[in-house]
Amino acid sequence: MPQYRIICKNHNVEKCWRSYEEQMPDKMAEIKTFLEENPTDRSKAPGKVKKLKGRLKRFLQYDITDSDRMWYEVDPNEKVVYVEYIGPHQ
Amino acid sequence: MVTTPFSDEIVNPSELRKRQAHWLGMAASAPITVTYGDFKLAIMNRDKIAHLYKEVHYLELGIKLCMSVRSENAEGPLPWMKHLNDEEKLEFITELVEGIDEATKTNSWNEVDIILEDWKATAETLANPKVMSALTTRRSKSEFVPMK
Numbered sequence: 001m002p003q004y005r006i007i008c009k010n011h012n013v014e015k016c017w018r019s020y021e022e023q024m025p026d027k028m029a030e031i032k033t034f035l036e037e038n039p040t041d042r043s044k045a046p047g048k049v050k051k052l053k054g055r056l057k058r059f060l061q062y063d064i065t066d067s068d069r070m071w072y073e074v075d076p077n078e079k080v081v082y083v084e085y086i087g088p089h090q
Numbered sequence: 091m092v093t094t095p096f097s098d099e100i101v102n103p104s105e106l107r108k109r110q111a112h113w114l115g116m117a118a119s120a121p122i123t124v125t126y127g128d129f130k131l132a133i134m135n136r137d138k139i140a141h142l143y144k145e146v147h148y149l150e151l152g153i154k155l156c157m158s159v160r161s162e163n164a165e166g167p168l169p170w171m172k173h174l175n176d177e178e179k180l181e182f183i184t185e186l187v188e189g190i191d192e193a194t195k196t197n198s199w200n201e202v203d204i205i206l207e208d209w210k211a212t213a214e215t216l217a218n219p220k221v222m223s224a225l226t227t228r229r230s231k232s233e234f235v236p237m238k
Contacts, residue, residue: 005236005237006236006237007234007235007236007237008234008235008236008237009224009229009233009234010230010233010234010235011233011235013224013235014235014237017237032237042204047207050207050208050211050212051208052208052211052212052215053178053181053182053185053208053209053212054174054175054177054178054181054182054212055175055178055216056212056215056216056225059215059225061211061215069221071215071221071224071225082229083237084224084225084229085220085221085224085225087220087221089214089215089218089221
């Protein structure tokens with residue numbers, strides 16, 4: 001039973017998710033499980049999760065590949081993960 | 091005054107060969123010096139050397155960062171820092187220096203690596219207009235798409 005619900009910010013984000021899912025289904029399944037179970041626990045995805053700082057301290061970043069990232073925010077009270085953007089980091 | 095990590099245990103190769111287990115056992119906890127002609131070589135625990143190298147690396151980085159901020163050198167040792175505003179630069183350097191201070195006491199540098207990775211990711215995100223536009227646009231419930 002998932003601990004967190006995943007919500008894409010809008011249809012564009014969801015479209016990106018699906019596109020990545022087609023290209024790398026195993027990796028995206030792994031990420032989905034991570035977000036549903038422990039979206040802030042970086043020990044569950046060593047080296048892949050970054051906690052952003054300063055103006056962006058609400059957000060976390062998951063490194064999907066060397067060049068692709070997912071940015072998300074966690075609402076611990078509502079137990080929701082909001083996926084804000086998925087795409088290349090440069 | 092800097093204290094040396096080396097003990098007074100100095101042996102020559104013959105003595106080392108004669109009582110290998112004894113000297114190597116000692117070297118596991120404190121370095122021993124082996125004389126070899128005009129050279130003085132050391133046998134020491136690899137973890138201790140790794141720690142010393144990391145300590146030097148991060149202390150150098152900390153000093154260079156402080157100097158670059160003081161001289162208002164935009165580049166400095168971490169070029170990505172230019173994407174941070176003044177408040178964030180100060181927050182980053184404070185966090186880094188505290189992390190280094192803690193690591194010198196605990197011998198664990200993992201947290202320092204994490205501080206650097208998190209701030210680098212922050213700076214790279216700040217430099218990406220597409221991502222920034224997405225992150226700064228308010229979420230609207232009517233647009234939400236729950237993942238199945």
